[in-house]
Amino acid sequence: MTIHASAPPRVRPSRSTRSQGQWAVDGREPLNANEEFKAADNGLNVRERIEQIYSRTGFDSIPTDDLHGRFRWWGLYTQRRPGIDGGRTAQLEPHELEDSYFMLRVRTDGAALTPEALRVLGDISTEFARGSADISDRQNIQYHWIRIEDVPEIWRRLESVGLETTTACGDTPRGFLGSPVAGVAADEIIDPTPVIAEIKRRFIGDPELTNLPRKFKTAITGHPSLDVVHEINDVSLVGVVHPELGPGYDLWVGGALSTTPRLAERLGVFVSEDRAAEVWHGVVRIFRDYGYRRLRNKARLKFLLAEWGTERFREVLETEYLGYALPDGPAPATPTTPGDHVGVHLQKDGRYYVGAAPTVGRVGGDTLVGLADLVERVGAESVRLTAFQKLVVLGVPADRVDELVAGLEPLGLTARPSLFRRSTMACTGIEFCKLAIVETKATAAAAIAELERRLVDVEPLLESPITLNVNGCPNSCARIQTADIGLKGQILTTDDGRQVPGFQVHLGGGLASSDRDEEAGLGRTVRGLKVTAEELPDYVERVVRRYAADRGAGEAFAAWAHRADEEDLT
Structure with missing residues (x-):
């Protein structure tokens, strides 16, 4: 087949003198319908309406600004109606494509999932999602066939084990990518777990950060395999060792793919652990205040970085948002091991972590519950998801590794997959x-x-x-x-x-x-x-x-x- 194709477009700086809808430059008057509905009501507020009204009055009672807009602030998208072929995708309006069921995205933010959490995730799949559950390449769990009537109960169960759907979608700080082997890998540079926990505690759900120009993606790792695809996130903190200041993070900004891909760039600064959360906060506020809001397809941070360059971005971060200069720092070394962590690996404490592959991220309720049972049976600790639609079992006793590896296979998981699986x-x-x-x-x-x-x-x-x-x-x-x-x-x-x-x-x-x-x-x-x-x-x-x-x-x-x-x- 010889249909001509061209190279993917690259992000180019904007040279327009027209207002770009930058809050810090142009003021906050909404310039399009999307900005208008966000200005009218914070997306976080829709949760109360879901719990008190829509879950009782049903799908047909939901107004469009909530259904097609604010629901995303709580991880909810309407899913595609069955039977509509791909040739009609661009021909139909969103409401013509949608079903009365939802995809629900659960953020894990690199957290270790206990057997109890795995069972909760599995039971939600079985009871409310027709057995569906996918591991996404952003370490989320995604369900389908969710009814609005069941959402409050699903939230209650998730929150009972420390999980949430808060700002899992929408123009918000979405789920974080964290190293799946944080705190356990023998070759780890720095454990990012405390930084992720601090950012979540201080800033996720903050109404001041829930009206961004578009989505905002974060990745944080301290592992030398660079296991969080940091080059394609809006902001990334990557573990490095400063020759004088010791372990900390290298800061990257402005990465994203879609139809106009751009790799992130280093700002050349060293971020210590105690400053990492406030540096993250500074970057997201730059995006909030200076990001382009007039055209939605130009609203990602990568377009601002293409216009400013790294030198100006660093200057604005340090002078307007931090109030201090960051020291120069080293770049991370090129990794020598894969970042998917598949296989059996020795931990720093003498136990093992075992990375396993489902098929293209598909798991499901039975698999998740079966995995919880297996983790408990062999005396392992927990499970983390990866940025490659895989999972890693942590804290496996040395004398139970073979039992775990064998027990994964009947679940549709394997620690010894073929190269293509x-x-x-x-x-x-x-x-x-x-x-x-x-x-x-x-x-x-x-x-x-x-x-x-x-x-x-x-x-x-x-x-x-x-x-x-x-x-x-x-x-x-x-x-x-x-x-x-x-x-x-x-x-x-x-x-x-x-x-x-x-x-x-x-x-x-x-x-x-x-x-x-x-x-x-x-x-x-x-x-x-x-x-x-x-x-x-x-x-x-x-x-x-x-x-x-x-x-x-x-x-x-x-x-x-x-x-x-x-x-x-x-």
């Missing part, structure tokens, strides 16, 4: 998402099964997994531009005129480097390179075999994809 991610897709054009989860799962069968001779020759990220639309929730093989869903026209689900192909993306060139980090596209969903296993097999045959000694797939001739990538 380990490295494939998929967004929600057309099954539930109103923005999606194609199916993703089942397509990716079927591709994994085929590739495991077809590439059994090649897999032992590969030193590292080849990441395969499957996305149902251009918005890149599954991080397609940063994968070895990234697939952006769209409807394709075959040679005989049929319209079928398919993907535009991105190749050679990659993250987790302190000095990665942006073009390399975001991969490349090849003119005309698109594949149908049906052709997907054939294409991946073909390009992986070419890589295996043509690569140099120790050459990663991303490096090969950037130097390979276009005909070798088709």
Whole structure:
């Protein structure tokens, strides 16, 4: 199939003299409908209406500004109505696409989930979500088929084990990515758990931070594997050791993907643990006060950073928001180990943590409850979710590791996955998402099964997994531009005129480097390179075999994809 494709657009600085809706420059008068509904009523206030009114009067009683707007401040989106094909996604209005059920997003913020918490999550899935539960690539649990009548009880159960949906969506500080091995890894630089806890305690749910220009994403890690994809978050704190000041954090700002991807940039400052929360607070307030609100598709922090540059951003942070200068600091070292933590690893206390892979993040109520039982049975401590749709069991006694590893398999989890099961991610897709054009989860799962069968001779020759990220639309929730093989869903026209689900192909993306060139980090596209969903296993097999045959000694797939001739990538 030879439909022309171009490279993904990059964020360019705005040179417009027109008002951008920056509060600190233009005042707070709303410039569009989205800003108007946010100004009319803080999104946090809708919780009381959900509990006292809508859960009793039902879906049809919910006014549109709450249903399509403020509900997001509590992690609720209406899900896609079944039976609407991808070709109609852009043709219908949101209310025509939606069902009377919700997706509910539960933020974990890198927290360790006890067996009790896992059971609560599992029971919610079974009782209220038709057995659904997905681990997202932002360490959230996402349910589907949620009725508004059940939301207050779900909140009560979540909060009984320290979990919440507060600002899990909306123009807010959304769920944090935290290192899944915080506090236990033998090679950890600094434990980010206290910083995450302080930021949450002081600022999550603060009405002063719940009217941002758009969503605001945070990542914090102290592990040298750089396991929180810090380059694509609005703000990230990355563990480093200052030669004079000791362990602390390197500050990155302005990363995001979607249709105009941009990697974050270092400000070059060192942030000590005791200042980390207030530095985070300073960055989010810069976004609140100076972010562009006039056009929603230009409202992420990356656009402000593209306009200002890192030198001005640092100056404004230090002079207007902190009141002191931050010391210069070192960059993190390039990681030498994977950040997904799959497999068996020794902890600093002599016990082990074990990373396990579900298939493209799908778990479900039975799996979560079964995992809780297994964790208790072997005497482990807890479970954390990862930024790669995986999970990590923490605190496993040395003499029970084999029992745990064996016990994961019947649950649909594995600590010894194939390369493609380990490295494939998929967004929600057309099954539930109103923005999606194609199916993703089942397509990716079927591709994994085929590739495991077809590439059994090649897999032992590969030193590292080849990441395969499957996305149902251009918005890149599954991080397609940063994968070895990234697939952006769209409807394709075959040679005989049929319209079928398919993907535009991105190749050679990659993250987790302190000095990665942006073009390399975001991969490349090849003119005309698109594949149908049906052709997907054939294409991946073909390009992986070419890589295996043509690569140099120790050459990663991303490096090969950037130097390979276009005909070798088709």
